[in-house]
Amino acid sequence: MLNSTVSRAGKAKAGAYAARTRAGLRFLPRSPAFWFLFPAVFALAVIGIYPLLVALYNSVHQYRLADLAAGTPFVGLDNYIATLTDPTFWQALGRTVLFLCLTLPIEIVLGLFAALMLHRPGLAWMRAAARVGLVVPMATTYAVVGLIGRLIFNRQFGVANYLLGFFGVRPLDWLGDPTLAFVSVMIMDVWQWTPFCALILLAGLTMVPKEAEEAARLETRKRLTILWHIERPYLLPGLTAILILRSADMLKMFDAVYTMTRGGPGAATEFISVYIQRIGFRLFDQGLASAQAILLLLLTIVLSRLYIRYIYQEIA
């Protein structure tokens, strides 16, 4: 991904080749790198940058779709200040960060476990079945995930309470109790995204050279040692990717939560994206919503850079 050297036998040669590339191929329009990159960059720039600029522009103007008669005057940083001094914004953000800190570690640990199980040789057809099974949660549309959640966690006829009954637990009010509603959303998110983590980590595991693995297994029986010393370097890029993507996605998470709880009960599952959706599409205050989205973008960028710095850097 970035400037990193791969710790393998061909390191020296790779280094030499890279050095020659660095020296010889400047990033000029005539260099092949430019032409490889150009179509993608151009497409993304044309499609992606313009709306972003419009959002930036909106964030410094008053822009209320349902009240255009009031005009769209330039308001400077008013929208930003209004956002930063809004306690509801901070509460929603805090709730989302809490969700992230609780859910992401679970997804990564379970994903790692699944990846290790799928990587371990033997039981080929069972592993194939499990691999296919893993695609199913990711493939489910977010709004449908929310509706399945409503069905499973229904206090009256939901199967979750039925299964709990086997352990002698009285029916829980999953969706009506604020804490349990939060937990229900967590459970559905873990269900849907652990496979994503598992598949990315599995892709990393398959890049570990078999010789190194076998050599390590002869030296020690402890699985965790092998994991830490041999496999970890190959997992870290994937781990960084997961952290960045999932953090960005959780800050944007809307459909599944909304269909399951509408942000309630009370404000228990009012995550930041649900809040922005209310501002942007119910109050139709696009100016304020744009300011909030830009602030979130900055937050995501900062988080991502931190992930890259502290997690990715370790293998150097």
Added chain:
Amino acid sequence: MSVSLFGLVTIGAAPRSFRARAGRRRATVWHGLALVVIFLSSVFPFYWMVTTSLKRQADALAYPPLWRFTPTLSHYIDALFTHDVLGSLINSLIIASSTTVLAILLGTPAAYALARYEFRGKQDLWFWFISNRMVSPVVLAVPFFLIATQLDLIDTHIVLILLYLTFSLPIVVWICTDQFRNVPVELDEAARLDGASPWRIFWRINLPLAMPGIVVSAIFAFIFSWNDLLYALVLTREDAVTSPVAATNYMSGYELPWGEIMATGTLIVLPMVIFALLVSGRLVQGLTMGAVK
């Protein structure tokens, strides 16, 4: 005697070979058990969705939940034809496949360049690709909508195909860069000495070897494009309605026809599972290939 999480068993002073074999068998049992748990927990909600879609409304709301019931296909017929889920599935198929193909065509060369070449600003460029996924769709939807209205592209396939590039292209670039980086550089160098052009090197050597990653990124790109809701909601009316939009017609709290909701959900998920099944053969091949040096 201790059994670790990953099924390796350490035992005391018995003869090694016998114990080792028994240990391996026990390890296999644990391994199998773990795989079964993984499979069941992934598939259970899906199973619940499918069975609910086959139950009549009264059965679906029964408590204790019915494990045996007389199935009915009426919900599927309702969903497919009365609510035109079939049409939306076709639209989703067209849009998701097109954007995935486009993302692969544009993204793999870009990933290759990021993996192989060095230049100033490379880190920032790479990061810029990913940052396209970080902006909340709520504030991009209105600008997109206004532009599309002006270009008269509302309710067309092309507008969604282009828009979805903003999140499928970064995924492809991201995953494939990693894959290309792991293709041995010596192969590149050998081909270069033979006089092959950079494009040839990319096309003939790197691309095939990076297949597993490309397949994985194709799956993800397809899934993310298939599942998008907000942009599709805002930019389509009736001709280009995609499946998630069709599913949200049940989002209202007014009435909850569970059978039809779940039938729609199943119909929406099925194509992606089939797609993943089809390409996972390639995936397996690629994954094992990467281990052979």
Added chain:
Amino acid sequence: MNKRFLQRKLAVASLAATSFFLAAHASAWTLKEAAAPYSGTTLHAIFLDRPGYAAAEKLIPQFEKETGIKIKWDVIPYESTRQKEVLNFVSGGAQDIVLVDVVWIGEFASNKWLVPITKFTGDPKLADPNLNLKGFFPILLDSFGTWNKVTYGLPFDNYSGLMFYNKCMLKDAGFSEPPKTWDDLLNVYAPKLTNTAKNQYAFALQSRRGETQSADSFMRMLWPNGGSLLDAKFKSNLMSPQSQAGLEYRQKLMKYMPPGIVDFDHAEAVNALAQGQVAMITEWSAFYPTLTDPSKSKLGECLGIAAEPRGPAGLKPALGGFSLAVNAKSSAKKQAAAWLFIQWITSEQMAKPYLEAGGVPARTAVYQDPAVQAKYPFVKPMVESWQGGVPDYRPRFPEWPAISEIIGEWGTKMMLGQVSVKDGAQTIGSKMEAILQKAGYYDGKKPLLK
């Protein structure tokens, strides 16, 4: 001489008769003629997935055949409707027939997105002489279609809050009729009808965060008690003793309602009654078909329907509904064609077919037929509810969506006990006043309309 006199008289008489006959024929307005210049036009409408719209969809082919005007509709959920319509208004998206919820009329009208119907009723080519605006229930025409004394839309999908109850459950508890007052419901009926061991409860009030909390749960408790959301000067009236009494009443009712009631939306409340878990609900009249459908409801003969209970201030049931209006941004041709449709579907002549197809028309005449009253048991209590009632049950000004969001959040927090009724009401009041202040209601910039 007599003969000639008679002949002349006869001639004059027949001449008069003929010319009268000709004149009458010349002014006979027919839909076909009126629609002739617009034949071939395609109109776009937005519909919901509800019985009233399904009824219209059944009748539309008849309209298309008679006029040659085609109608295309998108069915979307209620939660997305305002969003889609506003986006269409703002960007010139194709929509000619506008669906206006009672609480959107202020916003749509003040933004000049709708065409006043006088543009069409004043045009003899488009106005049906049998239009008879007075044939609508006044409260419906006022509430759903009129803003600031200008009428923009005709009431199309009409609801009233009604009490649906389980006659058998009430009988088992010793009651031969439903509660007449909210007080009775709480103090006399509820304790006898609640049995938590058997998972049976007296009442279910749909309260999920969203418009359900604001309209169905919160506002319902204010009006019958004599309270209201705003006072005459548009300041918060939630701290008045009557409003407080209403909200406290709801808290007292919590123990007679199923747990998790804060998460109940319409579907859950209706289902609770249909499955026998709950004895009474006050829901929209449109749920009658669901409650009588044997595949969805176990009630059968046990279903009873009555007007909502009264409070100290009388019968103030929930009021809701949609009108159809013409988009001001459409071309003149499409506007005329849209008007013809709206006029037709809400006309007196189409009221009975609409009712029989599953809709609920807003015409008084159709409900006076005893046969209709017998066939549809919800008609009597509904008509009774529409005689009284408050047109601004919910304020219909443009600021309502923002206020509804506040009530949705704090109303549910009150019910959960996370905040006391007093504090919650105080918070809602101050946030509401902040919005109204910014909009200019307190310094005369905006007229006090709701």
